[in-house]
Amino acid sequence: MNYKPGDIVLIATEGSKNKGIRKRPAFVIYANDDTLIACGVSRSKKLKGIPLTSKDGAIKNCKIFLHYMFTISPDIIVKKLFSITGSKKREIYKKLKQKIQLLR
Secondary structure, three states: OOOOOEEEEEEEEEEOOOOEEEEEEEEEEEEEOOOOOOEEEEEEOOOOOEEEEEHOOOOOEEEEEEEEEEOOOHEEEEEEEOOOOHHHHHHHHHHHHHHOOOOO
C-alpha cells in the first residue's frame, strides 16, 4: 500500500523485554517507497500536541506530537487508520514549519 503525508497509520514496534510487540499510531509527514518520516500520536494528557478529534477522523481524542519524530519502514505498518485533510492538515504543517525554522 502507498502511504502519503497526512495519513495516520498503526505501526508495530518492539516494546520492552517483557512486553513484546506493541501497536502505536503515527502521523506520516513524508513518504517514499522505502522510508517514512512520522510523528507520534498519543492520548497523553501530560504533553502538549496538536489535538485530533472525531471531526478529524480519530476514534478517540488524541494529539500529534511534532517533537517526537522518527523514521519507519512501510513493513512495520499494520494498517492505515485514516487521513487528515483540509484545515487540520494545513495547521499541522504550519506548526511543523515553525519548528523547523528554529534551526536557522
